[in-house]
Amino acid sequence: MSLELIEGSEAIARAMVSAGCKFFAGYPMTPFTEVLEGMAKELPKVGGVCMNAESELEAIGMAWGAAATGARAATGSVGQGLSLMQESLAEMCFAKLPLVCLNMARGQGDYFQATRGGGHGDYRHIVLAPCDLKEAVRLIQYAFHLADTWRNPVMFMGDYYLAHVQEAVDTGPIDFGPLEPKDWALDGSSSGHGSAKIVSPIMPTKRDAPHPILYGEYLGMVADRQAVIAEGVEALAETGHTEGAELIMVAYGTPGRIVRYVVKKLREEGYPVGYVRPITLWPFPAEILRNACRDAKAIAVHELNSGQMVEDVMLAVRHLPVSKTGGVSMDESGFGIAPDLTPTIVRERILKTLANIQEQAA
Amino acid sequence: MSGKISRGTLVIDVERCKGCDLCIDACKPGVLTMTETKRNAHGYLYPELSPGCTACHACALICPDFVFQVWKYDEPVTHEETGDAA
Amino acid sequence: MNVIRTDAPPDRAAKLVDDFAPPLILPGEHHLCPGCGEPAAMRSSVEMIEELGFANNSIAVFGIGCYTSFSPGMDVEVLQALHGRAPSLATGVKRMKPDTIVFTVQGDGDMVNEGLQEVIHTAARGENVTCILLNNGVFGETGGHMTATTVLGQRTKSSLEGRDAKLHGFPIRISELIAQLDGAAYVARGATNTVGLVWKTRAMLKRAFELQSQNAGFTFVEILTMCPTGWFIETGDAPDYLAQNLESYHRVGVIKDIGLETAAS
Numbered sequence: 001m002s003l004e005l006i007e008g009s010e011a012i013a014r015a016m017v018s019a020g021c022k023f024f025a026g027y028p029m030t031p032f033t034e035v036l037e038g039m040a041k042e043l044p045k046v047g048g049v050c051m052n053a054e055s056e057l058e059a060i061g062m063a064w065g066a067a068a069t070g071a072r073a074a075t076g077s078v079g080q081g082l083s084l085m086q087e088s089l090a091e092m093c094f095a096k097l098p099l100v101c102l103n104m105a106r107g108q109g110d111y112f113q114a115t116r117g118g119g120h121g122d123y124r125h126i127v128l129a130p131c132d133l134k135e136a137v138r139l140i141q142y143a144f145h146l147a148d149t150w151r152n153p154v155m156f157m158g159d160y161y162l163a164h165v166q167e168a169v170d171t172g173p174i175d176f177g178p179l180e181p182k183d184w185a186l187d188g189s190s191s192g193h194g195s196a197k198i199v200s201p202i203m204p205t206k207r208d209a210p211h212p213i214l215y216g217e218y219l220g221m222v223a224d225r226q227a228v229i230a231e232g233v234e235a236l237a238e239t240g241h242t243e244g245a246e247l248i249m250v251a252y253g254t255p256g257r258i259v260r261y262v263v264k265k266l267r268e269e270g271y272p273v274g275y276v277r278p279i280t281l282w283p284f285p286a287e288i289l290r291n292a293c294r295d296a297k298a299i300a301v302h303e304l305n306s307g308q309m310v311e312d313v314m315l316a317v318r319h320l321p322v323s324k325t326g327g328v329s330m331d332e333s334g335f336g337i338a339p340d341l342t343p344t345i346v347r348e349r350i351l352k353t354l355a356n357i358q359e360q361a362a
Numbered sequence: 363m364s365g366k367i368s369r370g371t372l373v374i375d376v377e378r379c380k381g382c383d384l385c386i387d388a389c390k391p392g393v394l395t396m397t398e399t400k401r402n403a404h405g406y407l408y409p410e411l412s413p414g415c416t417a418c419h420a421c422a423l424i425c426p427d428f429v430f431q432v433w434k435y436d437e438p439v440t441h442e443e444t445g446d447a448a
Numbered sequence: 449m450n451v452i453r454t455d456a457p458p459d460r461a462a463k464l465v466d467d468f469a470p471p472l473i474l475p476g477e478h479h480l481c482p483g484c485g486e487p488a489a490m491r492s493s494v495e496m497i498e499e500l501g502f503a504n505n506s507i508a509v510f511g512i513g514c515y516t517s518f519s520p521g522m523d524v525e526v527l528q529a530l531h532g533r534a535p536s537l538a539t540g541v542k543r544m545k546p547d548t549i550v551f552t553v554q555g556d557g558d559m560v561n562e563g564l565q566e567v568i569h570t571a572a573r574g575e576n577v578t579c580i581l582l583n584n585g586v587f588g589e590t591g592g593h594m595t596a597t598t599v600l601g602q603r604t605k606s607s608l609e610g611r612d613a614k615l616h617g618f619p620i621r622i623s624e625l626i627a628q629l630d631g632a633a634y635v636a637r638g639a640t641n642t643v644g645l646v647w648k649t650r651a652m653l654k655r656a657f658e659l660q661s662q663n664a665g666f667t668f669v670e671i672l673t674m675c676p677t678g679w680f681i682e683t684g685d686a687p688d689y690l691a692q693n694l695e696s697y698h699r700v701g702v703i704k705d706i707g708l709e710t711a712a713s
Contacts, residue, residue, distance in 0.1 A: 022544065023540065023543065023544060025540070049543045049544070051543070053536070054565065055565060055569075057533070057536070057565075057566075058536040058539075058565070058566055059536075060536075061529070061533045061535075061537050061539070061566065062536045062537070062540035062543070063540060064529075064533075064536075064537050065509070065536065065537035065538060065540025065541040065542075065544075066540035066543065066544045067540070068527045068541060069540075069544040069545050071544045073540070087530060088533070091530055095528070186507050186525045186527060186541065186545075187507075187545055187548065188504070188505040188506055188545060188548035189504060190525055191472075191503060191505065191506045191523065191524045191525045192471070192472060192498075192503035192504045192506075192523055193523070195523075196522065196523045196524050196525045197525050197526075198520060198525070198526045198527075198528065199526070199528065200519065200520075200526065200527075200528030201530075202516075202519075202528055203520055203528075205520065206474060206520045206521070207474050207520045208474045208475065208476065212520070366450075368452070370462070370465065371452060371454070371458050371462070372452075372454050373455070373456060373457055373468075374454040375468060378468075380481075380482035381482060381683075382482040382483035382676075382683035382684070383682075383683055383684035384483060384683065384684070384686075384687065387684070387687065390643075395449060406482070410451045410452075410454070411451065411452040411454050412449050412452060413450055413452060415452075417465050418643075419466040420646075422465075422466040422468075423466075423491070423492070423643055423646045423647075424488055424640065424642075424646060425487075425488070426480060426482070426483060426484045426485070426487040426488060427482075427487065428468045428469040428473070428487070428491070429468070431457070431464070431466065431468050432464070432465040432466040433457060433462040433463065433464055433465060434462060434463050434465050435460065435461065435462045436460075436461035436462060436463070437460075437461065439460070441450065
């Protein structure tokens with residue numbers, strides 16, 4: 001275990017390289033740019049290719065091509081840039097291609113984009129949300145493992161804080177276990193022998209296949225796959241102080257860390273509050289949340305948006321009132337630096353919510 | 363038509379043809395003619411070959427439906443006046 | 449007229465000059481319209497790959513258009529891209545597999561409308577891939593609509609009175625545009641309306657693939673093809689229509705060649 005004090009984007013880049021990423025394409029956009037810089041520095045050292053694509057659309061296109069050859073490929077952007085990539089993300093799910101896609105988000109307004117997908121058709125990408133750098137350097141490697149296991153894009157939710165904090169982390173490779181060989185990958189060699197491969201979001205078979213699968217049927221197969229992936233991927237969440245908690249706070253990412261801290265302090269002072277911090281946003285850890293709420297009278301969601309994850313919370317726990325303590329909080333840069341993301345304000349809001357609960361009970 | 367020489371010949375997959383006529387103009391020796399009443403199973407007129415093929419395979423190169431298989435005789439064939447030469 | 453039997457191979461000594469379809473095209477229907485110029489272009493493309501010995505080392509990246517029906521119909525590894533996106537996918541493939549021959553197959557709607565930025569950037573970067581453009585001046589698959597290469601006066605379903613510069617602007621000569629980029633090593637425009645031009649186009653394709661194999665830079669072959677359906681004309685009239693209307697604006701010929709010696713030259 002070798003710890004180094006490194007800045008977040010650099011650490012994430014190194015962790016990606018440790019995971020065996022060989023191709024990265026990106027378009028500069030704050031706070032994603034620094035990851036692109038990190039990959040530009042690190043990838044060539046291991047014989048990989050880092051491309052400064054001319055647009056986000058081309059970045060994901062290049063990553064798509066690289067992934068089709070079986071290489072571990074990644075791309076990313078900020079929510080706004082990811083908006084441009086939605087068609088490709090959807091179709092890469094249909095094409096059953098692994099991809100790691102980073103959202104170094106500005107705030108938390110991209111929850112819907114990540115978990116529902118902003119593209120067309122029946123698909124989901126797996127979504128991972130670390131709360132600090134130590135978790136991030138592990139989850140980014142796990143992302144590649146999940147992408148390869150399920151042949152599906154995996155979205156990694158970072159943010160400005162993650163990109164710019166410095167923490168002592170170990171970015172060495174992590175082994176998540178064996179994987180199936182990528183016998184579907186293209187390398188030109190199956191051409192001209194009567195059984196050339198095809199990687200396609202439209203149809204998975206060539207015309208002379210014994211059982212050709214046509215587009216309409218294939219779309220159904222792809223939709224069915226989502227249920228398999230939802231069952232197969234372990235839903236992850238961190239929980240704390242849930243025993244006897246009347247109020248359960250739910251928060252993900254960097255706010256999850258702040259809420260965790262505030263809840264811990266409040267518990268020490270005797271307030272009956274606990275927390276659940278989803279780590280996989282899709283599949284959403286509904287079961288974990290339900291169990292955590294066994295003693296709860298209410299749930300409050302603290303997210304830096306007008307209310308997105310709150311819908312998944314309501315879907316998971318139907319018998320409890322759910323309120324919101326978060327909200328859009330931006331400084332003048334618009335990069336996702338939230339003036340309200342401070343323990344004092346979070347504490348105030350949690351206490352107010354607790355007071356409301358106790359009032360209602362009385 | 364006596365004494366016409368064919369250097370090559372064709373196998374024409376009549377059922378694949380979509381009656382587009384491109385081979386007629388493409389054929390330099392002008393030995394392809396579309397049928398006038400005979401149609402394939404899809405209802406299309408199709409080309410027929412008369413003596414004088416040079417095996418230039420222009421027809422195969424231009425045909426959108428891969429209808430032609432082109433053969434070059436080892437020895438050119440001279441056709442009789444009334445001949446159906448194979 | 450003496451009709452010669454053509455239902456079986458000759459029963460005297462003869463050599464096969466050309467089979468129905470090259471081995472790299474799988475048997476079966478492609479379902480393209482009568483008189484379509486695209487199959488001849490596809491045939492010539494794969495025959496040049498075979499001739500150069502690249503048949504066991506090629507990857508095709510297909511765009512979306514009528515020609516997409518060839519993507520499950522070729523014995524070549526295929527990566528199916530979205531409309532306009534093939535050049536960026538081809539870039540990713542080639543960067544990871546630099547020793548393979550990577551080529552795109554795209555139509556004018558795909559490449560010059562939706563994907564203009566992609567092909568220009570890929571050319572500017574000098575990616576060692578070959579982009580093949582099948583240009584018939586229409587969006588064929590959607591029924592025959594105007595594209596960025598539709599010539600003035602050409603009637604399409606979205607320019608029923610004929611393309612008018614005042615209303616619809618001017619067509620883009622994409623080969624000339626790409627030739628200006630330093631990363632482009634070879635840019636040529638051929639056609640499949642006459643056999644003579646098919647032969648010239650084959651030579652263009654061959655040189656493009658050869659130059660790719662020598663890492664000469666970006667190679668581009670535009671092939672004008674007939675679309676009688678999209679042009680509202682008889683199949684037999686399409687070759688002349690192409691000559692008179694498309695070729696007069698999109699001129700056939702080799703537009704740029706870096707002049708590298710190859711094994712064949």
